[in-house]
Amino acid sequence: MSSSTKEIENLINQDYKQGFVTELEVETFPPGLDEEVIAKLSKIKNEPSFMLEYRLKAFRHWQTMKEPDWAQLNIEAIDYQSISYYSAPKKKGDGPQSLDEVDPELLETYKKLGIPLDEQERLAGVAVDAVFDSVSVATTFKGKLKDAGVIFCPISEALQEYPELVKKYLGTVVTETDNFFASLNAAVFTDGSFVYIPKGVRCPMELSTYFRINAANTGQFERTLIIADAGSHVSYLEGCTAPMRDENQLHAAVVELVIMDDAEIKYSTVQNWYPGDENGVGGIYNFVTKRAECRGHNAKVSWTQVETGSAITWKYPSCVLLGDNSTGEFYSVALTNNYQQADTGTKMIHIGKNTSSTIISKGISAGKAQNTYRGLVKVGKGAENARNFTQCDSLLVGDKCGAHTFPYIEVKQPSAQVEHEATTSKISEDQLFFCQQRGLSAEDAVSMIVNGFCKEVFKELPMEFAVEAQALLGISLEGSVG
């Protein structure tokens, strides 16, 4: 091993800084899943009756399904009966009406995570919905958003206040029978964010949801539904962390995006669930179904993700390009270290005419990690002049890790133009030497090269997130220079 290899390793092996546990009084269901649990869940949430039916339908279907095993992942069997499907901080009375009523312990937690929920303290205009285990604990800037006509609230609240709207869209992009984890989510999801941007409205600020798993032996199942009506625009950010524990915890989320004529959704994720320790013990199992449907003409959706956490990531944010001239984008940085495994990518389904899509995927694999890009580009018969460009690059740090690329390309339209490129390489000694010879330390050099490798993706992130992502990459890479 060259000296620079050690430097990279040092850079990669940094501690997980969000690994603390918050001591709170919580209400938790005993482990186990059956129809009764689902009924109880629905009742606690005081949901309209159609939701219970929807959940039970999903649950019944889920029972007939098998876990998918096609991914390049090594997963220990998950016992779905040993997980508790509901855990929430104990409420005082009817739940907080304003931030003043939120448990200070909770506010402290978010402060520690760098997410101040106190509106006065908030510098930039970002509205935050904070989801703690199974429930949303606070949503900021509600009033200001309401003035603009934007609905931004926990999905459980949306079910109370706008049941018709939720009913109209929920499960239309990702149906309750879509896949194993989506069905499970449909049956047991507890909270998440709901966003509705009315016609012609440009959301006055960035919306953000911060997911935090705190309780042990629970799973987090959140559901996000975003509807951008004709001519509207919204930028949405999502962040996640969890405490350090020796047990694996399950996170199975579903995100649905609906984009109408001329509307645009920009969805950014910085995923930093606890990845497990350096021996691969513990960590979050992250199984996420994310899909956007461009239903209108000229609709645009852009997924940007920075995946540094989770022991296992199974995630394929997809774009269904139904409307003519619609655009789908996918920018991804996936970093795996130690024993982390990631199988992630995207699906671009071209159905409308003149649809275009771009995929930029950067995978970085270090330690003993396995990092897989898996993607599908499908051009249907009617998708005249469809255009796709795909680039997926992998960077290997160390000789014990793996980087894999499994793209699927299916084209049924002659006027379509589809390009796919992929490369796999390591940080070359020459690059390192060049930087060091100009006075940079090996660690800085690697950090710089890796950041350069990811730049195409980072530039798509909103400002605050880009800074966070770069810092995160440095932390995750710490101690692995080579």
Add this chain to the structure above:
Amino acid sequence: MSGLQNYKVDYQQILPDLPGQSLAWLQQIRSDAFSAFSDTGFPSLREEEWRYTNISAIEKKLFSPSTNVGSNEIDQAWLDDFCLKDAYTLVIINGRFSKAHSSLKGLPETVTILSMGDALQQKPELVEKYLSKAVANEEHSFVAFNSAWFSDGLFVHLPAQQVLDKPVQLIHLVTKADCLAVSRNILIVEDRAQAEVIETFVGDSNAYLTASVTEIFVENNADLTLYKMQNEGDKAYHFGGTYVKQAKHSRFKHHNFAFGSLLARNDVHTDLDVASECNLNGLYIGVKRQHIDNHTRIKHIQPHAISKEMYKGILNQRAKGVFQGLVFVAENAQKTDSAMNNRNLLLSNDAEADAKPQLEIYADDVKCAHGVTVGQLDEKSIFYLKSRAIDEETARNMLTFAFANEMVGKVDNKELHTMLLAQLLQRFSQKSVDEKWL
């Protein structure tokens, strides 16, 4: 009775006619293969490696092997279009070796070129050493099917340091309706030896099934170039598998031309040892309802190996082209240099191209790249030609021809090059593409 059942019953009847009855080890291989095949039947769409190719038609219809070469007169003039003049030729008709059509004149004594049937009689130990060693029945059930059913094939053995003066050509011809022609070929090129082999598959307009498996052993520093010309009849089903084991510093070049058949599936798999090199080239041209599936797998098992791959497809009318390629780099295969490319030209609204170029990499000091494109002819190039007073149709034909000719141009064997070029030119009107321009 299900289709699969028909094959099983039929097998018991034809088994006594298959070569190598007296060899216990071969009977064992056959019976193992038969039970492996019986368990699963032909590969289905549910299998990841077969997801784009539906071969249920083969199972529904019963193709049955021929016990002899058949009494049909072979039109020599027609056959001459595919035969090289300057080569050692071995002809298999309807799955059986035809001595009358073969010619091995002037073959050096040290070199063995035999039909598989003869090899099993004359050199059974040598066959035993290599049969089923480059590919296992577990690969997929078509391989198992081949191991159980094969009725003949080509056996070539080149001793160390032997450089063969002329290419070896295997002509695989089918002239009978509903015929099942299953051949198993073994090519062994010992240390520092060098050879050129051409596999040609032709047939008439009947529906029939060819299932051919070629096992290749390229030993240390040896060099083998293999050409495959697949010109099966337009109702034919074709399965062709080429499985290669490359030893240290060996070189293997494969040129794969898939022009014929209704449904074709082609496997090219190679395992690379230290500093060996492989070059896989392919051209597939599909028209009407043709379905052509190319499956390649390059395994870098040891360091310093090089693999280069280029597959090009032209798909017109309702044709469907599939490219599935995998480059696998094992943990200690450092300094691997690999490039995989697939280019598809879609010329009609009903044509389809599916591609799955995969990289699976477990070593860090490697250079691996892959690229895929699916598209149509470049409008700017067409405009350029039109501005030079060339009509649109001619311009399109010229560009399409040039796209394909790149692969034909890689053929070093002069006689074969002329033959392939003629076949390619046939597809274009004389006006559009003139041989004299070349």
